[in-house]
Each structure stands twice: as structure tokens, then as C-alpha cells.
Amino acid sequence: MIEVQNLSKHYGDKKAVNGISFTANDGEILGFLGPNGAGKSTTMNMLTGYISSTGGKALIDGVDILENPIKAKKNIGYLPELPPLYMDMTVKEYLNFIYDLKKCKLPRVSHLKDICGLVKIDHVYNRMIRNLSKGYRQRVGLAQALVGNPPVLILDEPTVGLDPSQIIEIRTLIKKLGKNHTVILSSHILSEVQAVCDKIIVINEGRIVADDTETALSDKLTGAHILTAKIEGEVEKVQKLALSIEGVEVCKEINEREGVHEYRIESEEGVDIRRELFKKMAGADCPILELKSAELSLEDIFLKLTMGDAAAEEREA
Amino acid sequence: MGAIFRREVLGYFTSPIGYIFLAAFYAFSAVFFTTSSIQNGSTEMNTMFSQLMLVLVVLIPILTMRTMAEDKRSKTDQCLLTAPVSLGGIVAGKFLAALLTFTCAVSVTIVYAVIVAGYSEPDWMVIIGNIVGLELFGASFIAVGIFCSSLTENQVVAAVISFISILTLNLLSILGGLLPWEFLQNVFTKLSFYERYSGFTFGMFDLSNVLFFVSAIVIFLFLTVRVLEKRRWS
Numbered sequence: 001m002i003e004v005q006n007l008s009k010h011y012g013d014k015k016a017v018n019g020i021s022f023t024a025n026d027g028e029i030l031g032f033l034g035p036n037g038a039g040k041s042t043t044m045n046m047l048t049g050y051i052s053s054t055g056g057k058a059l060i061d062g063v064d065i066l067e068n069p070i071k072a073k074k075n076i077g078y079l080p081e082l083p084p085l086y087m088d089m090t091v092k093e094y095l096n097f098i099y100d101l102k103k104c105k106l107p108r109v110s111h112l113k114d115i116c117g118l119v120k121i122d123h124v125y126n127r128m129i130r131n132l133s134k135g136y137r138q139r140v141g142l143a144q145a146l147v148g149n150p151p152v153l154i155l156d157e158p159t160v161g162l163d164p165s166q167i168i169e170i171r172t173l174i175k176k177l178g179k180n181h182t183v184i185l186s187s188h189i190l191s192e193v194q195a196v197c198d199k200i201i202v203i204n205e206g207r208i209v210a211d212d213t214e215t216a217l218s219d220k221l222t223g224a225h226i227l228t229a230k231i232e233g234e235v236e237k238v239q240k241l242a243l244s245i246e247g248v249e250v251c252k253e254i255n256e257r258e259g260v261h262e263y264r265i266e267s268e269e270g271v272d273i274r275r276e277l278f279k280k281m282a283g284a285d286c287p288i289l290e291l292k293s294a295e296l297s298l299e300d301i302f303l304k305l306t307m308g309d310a311a312a313e314e315r316e317a
Numbered sequence: 318m319g320a321i322f323r324r325e326v327l328g329y330f331t332s333p334i335g336y337i338f339l340a341a342f343y344a345f346s347a348v349f350f351t352t353s354s355i356q357n358g359s360t361e362m363n364t365m366f367s368q369l370m371l372v373l374v375v376l377i378p379i380l381t382m383r384t385m386a387e388d389k390r391s392k393t394d395q396c397l398l399t400a401p402v403s404l405g406g407i408v409a410g411k412f413l414a415a416l417l418t419f420t421c422a423v424s425v426t427i428v429y430a431v432i433v434a435g436y437s438e439p440d441w442m443v444i445i446g447n448i449v450g451l452e453l454f455g456a457s458f459i460a461v462g463i464f465c466s467s468l469t470e471n472q473v474v475a476a477v478i479s480f481i482s483i484l485t486l487n488l489l490s491i492l493g494g495l496l497p498w499e500f501l502q503n504v505f506t507k508l509s510f511y512e513r514y515s516g517f518t519f520g521m522f523d524l525s526n527v528l529f530f531v532s533a534i535v536i537f538l539f540l541t542v543r544v545l546e547k548r549r550w551s
Contacts, residue, residue: 045395078395084394101397
């Protein structure tokens, strides 16, 4: 279990992390979502004892990382943003080094073999790390974090630089690991965090913007009231039809390809216009070729979350 | 500590650094041995030992330049500093690995002593004293070099700072001689690494010199730990 209380890191005047608090329970996958420079890596570096905090506390299984670092570090497997690999070693030498470094007690050969099977690096086991591709290096980094089977895994952007199939593999693996580890992972991709995590913490400029369970937050975050639709037919006709539906506020053409126009349709929040839209367009012989909720970019999310806060504050006042 | 020690030794001998260091040391010591002992037909090896000082000033920075700097540059320090190992253990592991490589180099002087012994009975106690002295002298340079390496993430910068520091520590007595105050001259002479080492090459085994080098090693390794600690806080 991880407990973070009011953790801060200041670099001179710059507040890289500014008083964040959260808890991650056993067997929970917690996602850190935030743009580059939000303080995700700094927080993770503090949790793992790589850098110290300016204020606040971080407890790993009840052990303070600053007061009893060696005991706390025993329970953590850490994959930093850039996997800390020695390029002049083979995967085998490197993992054996990590095994010794962590003073691991598990049976050496079978434990390392299990890990290599899990992250699928068995066939590069005897190759030099410097000759491995980015994807394999990332996996060796993950393997390194898993050595010693620590109850807490901290993974900093584990899927960056991987190809799509590798991303899916790693995500599946993290989900699997989440069943018997506490996992904290960071990402700047909303869909990734949504796909993997039980709980999401959104951070920006060193502060927590939102802390919620995945379902509740994704309801808040998906732009259910903003749709993008590809509809055949004349632009004016389609727009007129769309706007005639109750609750539709905006219908804007955003793209055109081979006679099919793409529209961005915004409705009042909480109103589902999809059925009505389908009926209207079908009735007017303007077939809908594609209809989906607009994906929110991180900027939209922050805007939304911070605007939500502002609105709430206004209401309270 | 053991893991870091093994990894560092492996690092010296999977990269050219270890081999270059050993080859250069063997070559220079062989030249000094030939010119001072063989060509003079003497069993006296003190001259060779005192000349080796110059070689160490240049070679030790090459041996230690990557110890801390490379870890910082390639971010592998993240793996060491987040592992359940103390900072002291990390520094000690790296120090001992460099010391082992250096000992491999120094051990060649035993071969020279055996060669000399083939001609006539040498003064073994003096030779053993010299070897111990050279080992301590080099070990204190290694500690200085590791400390300098922890200050930067650029290996070349680390090597240059180490070179200047080691040279300065050796020449403290000469630098002190430039000062007008006798008290300071004495202090500088006492602190000069070369003055301490030259005692060994005269065949004197002075315990205070041994303690001096051991203290220097402890102080510089301790400072290295402080640098690592400070980096986490800033």
C-alpha cells in the first residue's frame, strides 16, 4: 500500500510538485495522468527515494521512504522514464546484477526465467543490451523492476516508444501484474490510463486536478455531449436537420472527403441526442456513416476539470 | 555493495579502460625498472617507485573518470539509488572495484622484485614497504578521482578535474614553499601526498603516513557520499 501525504518538491522558486496526497491500496492500479512537465516523474522519483521531498511524507507499506529508505526500497520495483540499463552488459548479466543488487532471496535461475517469460525477453537473454531495440530495452527495464517480486511497482510512462502491438502487450501485462501488486503508472494518454487503471489521478503543474475512480472520472471526462459524425448529403440540409433536434447547440462542418462531410455536433450536457439524430438523418435520406463521441485532448480535460471546479466554487458561493 | 563491485570490475574489463590502464602502467613501470635497476645493475628499486608517482597522476583519473559521472549521464544511477543499498555501499563498491584494477597493476612490481632477486638478494622489507606505499598512494588518488567524478556527468571534465586535484595534492609542498609564512609552509608540506609517499620510497615505513593515506581515502569517499546525498536534496 502506498500513502502519500502532502508531498512537495520545490526547485528554488519553481514548485515542481506542490502538496499532493493520495493513497493506492493493495492490488490497485493507479494511473497518473498529466501533460509533460506536470510533475509525474518528480512524484515517482520521490516515491522511490531517488530524490528527496521538500515537504510531506511518502509511506510504502507504512514505511517512510526518507526515514527508512533501505527497508522501503525493498518493496518497490521502479521503471524510470528512461530504463536504467548498462549498455555494456548482456540481458543475463544485467538481470543477475539487479538480482544481487536487490539482495533477492528467491531462487535465482527460476525467478529470472519466470520474469523473462513474463515480459517476453527470453530469446534476447544472451544479447548485449546496447544492441536491443527500444521496445526490448523497455521490456528489460520492466523485467528489472520485477526482480525480487516487489509488492509495489512504479512505472513511469511504461509504453512510451513502443509500437502498437507492444503497447497492447505491455498493457495486458500490467493489468495482470495489478492483480497481485500495487501498481502506479504514469502516462499522458487518457485512453491508456482508462484502459489499464482502477483509479486515475490527474495532475497538472504539480497539483492534483482530479482524483477519482476510473468510471466516475471517465464519465466526467468523455465528451458524451460532443459527437463527431460523418454524414452524406448537402451541408445546409444536414445542419438544419441536426439543429432542429432538441438540445443541439452547435453543428459545425469540420472536414470533407469524397462528398462525405464530417460534423462536430455539440449538445447540452446530459442530453443524449444520438437516437434522435439517427432517426432524423435516416428520414431525410442522409445516411450516417460514422458516429462517435469526440475524444477529449488533455487540454480539454484540464479545461473541463478546472472549469468544473470553478463552477462548483461559484455554486458554493 | 558486492553486486556493484562485481559490476564495476566487469565494466572495467568489458570496456577498453581497464586494459589501457593496465597496459600503460605495465609499460611505464617496465621502462623505469629497466633504466633504474637493470641498466645500473642495482637491486635498489626505490627510484622506480618514486618515478611511478608521475604515472599515477595521469593514469588514475582515467581509471576513475567514469565511476560516478557515467552513471549520472546514462541515468543508471536511478537503478542504484532506488535499490535497497546505502549510498556508502554504492561508493565503497565502486572504490573497491577501481582498487582491484589498480592492485592488478601494482602487482607487476612483484615480478620486477623477483627478477632483481635472481641477481642478488634485495632488501625485501624495503620493497614490501614500497609496494604498500604505492598501493596506499594510488588508493587515495582513486578516492579523490571518484569524488571528482561525482561532481560532473561528463567523463572528460571528471578526468581533467581529477588530474588537476591529484597534481595539486602532490605539489602542495612546493606550492606551500611559495608562501611567506613558515607555519603555512609546514602545514602544506604535511598535507602533500608526495611528501608522504616519498617516505616509503626512502625505505621508511612510518605509521603516520599510512594513517594519513587511510584518512584521505575515508574523507574523499565520505565527501562523495555527501555529493550524492546533496544531489537528491537540490
